[in-house]
Amino acid sequence: MSKTTDNLPPRPAADDLGPPVSTGAPNGSAASARSASKVYGMGDTEVHALRDVDVSFEAGRFTAIMGPSGSGKSTLMQCMAGLDRLSSGEAFIGPQALSALGDKALTTLRRDKIGFIFQAYNLIPTLTTRENITLPLDLAGRKGESDWIDEVIETVGLSDRQTHRPTELSGGQQQRVAVARALASRPEIIFGDEPTGNLDSRTGAEILDFMRRAVDDLSQTIVMVTHDPVSAAYSDRVLFLADGRIVHELLDPTADLVFDTMRSLGD
Amino acid sequence: MYRATLKSIRGHIGRTIATAAAVIIGISFLAGTLIFTDSVQRAFDNLFATVFETTDAQVRSSEVVDAGFGIQVRSRIDESLVDDVAAVDGVSGVDGFVQGTATVVGNDGEPIGNPGQGPPTFGFSWTEDDQLSQFNVIDGREPVGPGEVVLDENTATTGTLQVGEQVQILSSAGSERFELVGIARFGTSNSIGGASSALFELSEAQRVLGAEGTLDAIGVRADEGIDEADIAARIGEILPAGAEVITGSEATEEAQSAIADGLSFFNIFLTAFAVIAIFVSAFVIANTFSILIAQRTRELALFRALGAARGQILRSVILEAVVIGVVGSLLGVLFGAALSYALQALLRLAGLELPSEGLVLLPRTVIVSLVIGTIVTVGSALFPAIRAARITPIEALREASAETWKRNNIRLAIGLVVTALGGVSILFGLLAPEIALAGLGAGFMFIGVFVLGPTIAKPVARVLGAPIAAFRGTTGNLARDNSMRNPKRTARTASALTIGVALVAGVTVLAASLKSSIEGTVAENFAGDVVIDSGSFGPGGGFSPQLAADVEALDEVDVATSLRVGVGEVEGSGDFIIAVEPVAFEILDVGIVEGSPTDLVGETIMLLDNNAEDLGVGIGDSIAVQFTDGIDRDLTVVGIYEDASFAGNQLVGQDLYQSTAAEQLDFAAYVRLADGVDIEDGRAAIDSVTAAYPNAEVQDRQEFIDSQSAQLDNILNLIFGLLGLAIIIAAFGIANTLRLSTIERTREIGLLRAVGMTRSQVRSTVRWEAVITALFGAMLGVALGLFFGYAIVLALRDQGEISLTIPFRALTTVVILAAIVGLLASIIPSIRASRLNILAAISSGQ
Numbered sequence A: 001m002s003k004t005t006d007n008l009p010p011r012p013a014a015d016d017l018g019p020p021v022s023t024g025a026p027n028g029s030a031a032s033a034r035s036a037s038k039v040y041g042m043g044d045t046e047v048h049a050l051r052d053v054d055v056s057f058e059a060g061r062f063t064a065i066m067g068p069s070g071s072g073k074s075t076l077m078q079c080m081a082g083l084d085r086l087s088s089g090e091a092f093i094g095p096q097a098l099s100a101l102g103d104k105a106l107t108t109l110r111r112d113k114i115g116f117i118f119q120a121y122n123l124i125p126t127l128t129t130r131e132n133i134t135l136p137l138d139l140a141g142r143k144g145e146s147d148w149i150d151e152v153i154e155t156v157g158l159s160d161r162q163t164h165r166p167t168e169l170s171g172g173q174q175q176r177v178a179v180a181r182a183l184a185s186r187p188e189i190i191f192g193d194e195p196t197g198n199l200d201s202r203t204g205a206e207i208l209d210f211m212r213r214a215v216d217d218l219s220q221t222i223v224m225v226t227h228d229p230v231s232a233a234y235s236d237r238v239l240f241l242a243d244g245r246i247v248h249e250l251l252d253p254t255a256d257l258v259f260d261t262m263r264s265l266g267d
Numbered sequence B: 001m002y003r004a005t006l007k008s009i010r011g012h013i014g015r016t017i018a019t020a021a022a023v024i025i026g027i028s029f030l031a032g033t034l035i036f037t038d039s040v041q042r043a044f045d046n047l048f049a050t051v052f053e054t055t056d057a058q059v060r061s062s063e064v065v066d067a068g069f070g071i072q073v074r075s076r077i078d079e080s081l082v083d084d085v086a087a088v089d090g091v092s093g094v095d096g097f098v099q100g101t102a103t104v105v106g107n108d109g110e111p112i113g114n115p116g117q118g119p120p121t122f123g124f125s126w127t128e129d130d131q132l133s134q135f136n137v138i139d140g141r142e143p144v145g146p147g148e149v150v151l152d153e154n155t156a157t158t159g160t161l162q163v164g165e166q167v168q169i170l171s172s173a174g175s176e177r178f179e180l181v182g183i184a185r186f187g188t189s190n191s192i193g194g195a196s197s198a199l200f201e202l203s204e205a206q207r208v209l210g211a212e213g214t215l216d217a218i219g220v221r222a223d224e225g226i227d228e229a230d231i232a233a234r235i236g237e238i239l240p241a242g243a244e245v246i247t248g249s250e251a252t253e254e255a256q257s258a259i260a261d262g263l264s265f266f267n268i269f270l271t272a273f274a275v276i277a278i279f280v281s282a283f284v285i286a287n288t289f290s291i292l293i294a295q296r297t298r299e300l301a302l303f304r305a306l307g308a309a310r311g312q313i314l315r316s317v318i319l320e321a322v323v324i325g326v327v328g329s330l331l332g333v334l335f336g337a338a339l340s341y342a343l344q345a346l347l348r349l350a351g352l353e354l355p356s357e358g359l360v361l362l363p364r365t366v367i368v369s370l371v372i373g374t375i376v377t378v379g380s381a382l383f384p385a386i387r388a389a390r391i392t393p394i395e396a397l398r399e400a401s402a403e404t405w406k407r408n409n410i411r412l413a414i415g416l417v418v419t420a421l422g423g424v425s426i427l428f429g430l431l432a433p434e435i436a437l438a439g440l441g442a443g444f445m446f447i448g449v450f451v452l453g454p455t456i457a458k459p460v461a462r463v464l465g466a467p468i469a470a471f472r473g474t475t476g477n478l479a480r481d482n483s484m485r486n487p488k489r490t491a492r493t494a495s496a497l498t499i500g501v502a503l504v505a506g507v508t509v510l511a512a513s514l515k516s517s518i519e520g521t522v523a524e525n526f527a528g529d530v531v532i533d534s535g536s537f538g539p540g541g542g543f544s545p546q547l548a549a550d551v552e553a554l555d556e557v558d559v560a561t562s563l564r565v566g567v568g569e570v571e572g573s574g575d576f577i578i579a580v581e582p583v584a585f586e587i588l589d590v591g592i593v594e595g596s597p598t599d600l601v602g603e604t605i606m607l608l609d610n611n612a613e614d615l616g617v618g619i620g621d622s623i624a625v626q627f628t629d630g631i632d633r634d635l636t637v638v639g640i641y642e643d644a645s646f647a648g649n650q651l652v653g654q655d656l657y658q659s660t661a662a663e664q665l666d667f668a669a670y671v672r673l674a675d676g677v678d679i680e681d682g683r684a685a686i687d688s689v690t691a692a693y694p695n696a697e698v699q700d701r702q703e704f705i706d707s708q709s710a711q712l713d714n715i716l717n718l719i720f721g722l723l724g725l726a727i728i729i730a731a732f733g734i735a736n737t738l739r740l741s742t743i744e745r746t747r748e749i750g751l752l753r754a755v756g757m758t759r760s761q762v763r764s765t766v767r768w769e770a771v772i773t774a775l776f777g778a779m780l781g782v783a784l785g786l787f788f789g790y791a792i793v794l795a796l797r798d799q800g801e802i803s804l805t806i807p808f809r810a811l812t813t814v815v816i817l818a819a820i821v822g823l824l825a826s827i828i829p830s831i832r833a834s835r836l837n838i839l840a841a842i843s844s845g846q
């Protein structure tokens, strides 16, 4: 796999996205948040999904986010990925503050700098495997990267499925397409919200393997929400959320370590 | 269940309105037509009731020639009858009356009204008896001698003519100036339904209107205490043969029913378009319900699982349709009233002020609209409802919800058979001719194509979408894929547009064919240099024969000859008869196959070959012809010709026609210039003569040829305007489908947005899908329209020179316009799609 690292075309420069707003994004981090808060609803129905979260995701690392249901994992991920806006505080992709961007700039930022892997319904049913994978590139009108796309497709083992439609693929294959799509545009960071949540453990392990290799071989940055200790063990670092706050951090985790931490936090 | 239905209606108010929009437009047109004609009829009824209020009886000729097309010409009676009628015991007042054509020229030099294409231009005698008079002077005084005229208020206003001014008036007597001595109203109205009226003292009227010594009618007022039937009976006893008497109420009824006849033609014409509109609405409604039910499969299956019976599901869907139908129809009536009001305002703007007494909404209008609107809506929803009832509880658990479609050979076969059946009915119906059969055939063809649509939609959408996919990249590609993913939906959505476009294309093809043949024959058959055209054809229009005589007298002119049109009964059936001078044949070629035109003098006639065949006569035979003077004449056939474009069905000499006491007005004059005179000089000379006749337009050959086909354009524009309605309804159908489809694809759109599709790219995707759908509908429509046009041309070929001309440019324009309609229809759905909240879309359960 390491051969791919050598012939990487350069990433799109960060200043493609308009003037970077340097309001304190930590140097070297692919994404970060400062005093991030998110409140849903008003008055009686007010829910504090995130409370004053400070976090930074270093480039080239694989981070897992864990926590009980409703702890704010998805909210954190969505706000960092430019799918939603914080109520207060700031989220950054590289040096770029997201609150400074309008819908159009935010959309192009997602397209060019961020990759997504959702739990399910990742693919457009009318498009073929290959078209799904190149979708962000096509939307950007980026061409001439077919060697790279071929490599990605080969890496995830879909070379013989390129012209299939999503309905003709198994669940695991569909998630592999999603991983390939996330890698295809060589984003600054890839966010996955329980990307293996719908898969059996063997297929899930396969997907996690790909993600791990993308970090190791391609220096990708990945942030993944999961509730499974075994999945979390693929990461370099686990963040634990509870009630909208980061309550614990684990480096170089093992499944047992994660499991124990969850147990202790649950008390 | 019912509560659930009503909730569903309320919960999806936007989509309910969009569905109802199709019903509303269709019904509003129907209701508008009814309201408009009822209102006009009511106003005219009241007007005539007051106009004849004081007339107890009317004496007139019993001879009437009916030329068809609602044109009736009654003979005149001798003026000496006035004294005889006045002498009848019980008659307290009489007044002789003449009527004819007199066109008033406004202060801007333009003739007011045009008997050919606009409101008629009447000349009348002034009725001296105040109580019999239908006009009341509101300014100035009545006309009492030669050179004086009174005009109706509307005409005076239109021409900015004031009492005391000189007014130019064109009639069979020529172009003359009169002093405007007064302005009058007709009853309480400022004109007779928008027509112009010039009123002269009786003997002046007789001179101007070519009625010396004769009258059109005699109005009678009876002594106090004698009722109208009584006085009519007494007068009847002294009348000579050829004259008749009717009571005042009969005169009122006749006038009212003449209006009703005129309106009924109008009514049928508009109703035909209302039917088309409603037919198209039915397609839109059926399609919307199909999609709705497909999308609600899980919801309905859940109801079934929870114990709802089949019948309950069926009834609840039908209930939804009933609600939409009733509400839509009632709104349609409301919009119809507005439409009718707008139509009246429009006519008023066009200078055609109809007597107005507000809108008349008869219970019949509401009932017809409600019944038709509801039946159409429920009928259209029936199939989808039955399909809904067949949903099994198991389907609640299945993943797939959207309509599925598989190629089905039985369906294909049925579609082909129905289409072919429709095609054959059209051909037979047109050739028979049996218009109802042809109309039915067209309906069948639409249904057949509707059935076939899904089978052809996918491959056609692939081809149509290819350039879009190539040029628009991903968005174009997605648009194409979307239009192909559910061919049934695409085809159905397009079907409404197909109908509208097919009709437009059919009319376009027919018009192009007619035009090119008109232009061809005119160019071939006219050997002269200049035409002087009155723009009207038929009794009551044209210019004085003096014009042609004056032009002929010019040094620059070799031949100037006119065509005059009258009506008569030929072997008992009414028809137009054209009167010519023998010299006309030097510059007009009518394709004489037998006989010699120089024989067309005195009691002779020439016949079109088809006509001679129908009558079973040939050269030397004689046929019975009665002109409007009521005299039976036996005319000898002296010629047979084959080209009707200038000559119509029969030709007589102008000398004969002059002797019939009919109004002598030329509808056109044809000129050949003298040798060596160039067209510029010739025209200048002719212009100096026609200057006195503002209703005469001088044209050179090319202008004449162009103007012949330009006449078609007016009718065409009207038809296109009305067919536009069907296309607007189709646009609603497209919008509705897009809206429902984007709702169905909420999650997909959310995903696209998440991975970087901008809002404008989302809009573009929806837009191009609409364009592909519209193009598909338009292409099918053009194909059908070509067939319709071809069938009609085939049927017409029997009756004259016509060959199929395919107007490629016009048809291309139609297709482009249809694509634009698709674009417009996509505006709102595409904006909605682009505004979807990404997170809500991604997490929306499916």
Ligand SMILES: Nc1ncnc2c1ncn2[C@@H]1O[C@H](COP(=O)(O)OP(=O)(O)O)[C@@H](O)[C@H]1O
Residues within 6 Å of the ligand: A040, A041, A047, A048, A049, A067, A068, A069, A070, A071, A072, A073, A074, A075, A076
């Ligand atoms: N759109 C929303 N409206 C209101 N509350 C929401 C919304 N989305 C999430 N929440 C609430 O915010 C909290 C955090 O949710 P989420 O980030 O989805 O948690 P997790 O992914 O960790 O399960 C929960 O209490 C949830 O109910």
Ligand SMILES: [Mg+2]
Residues within 6 Å of the ligand: A073, A074, A075
């Ligand atoms: Mg979550």
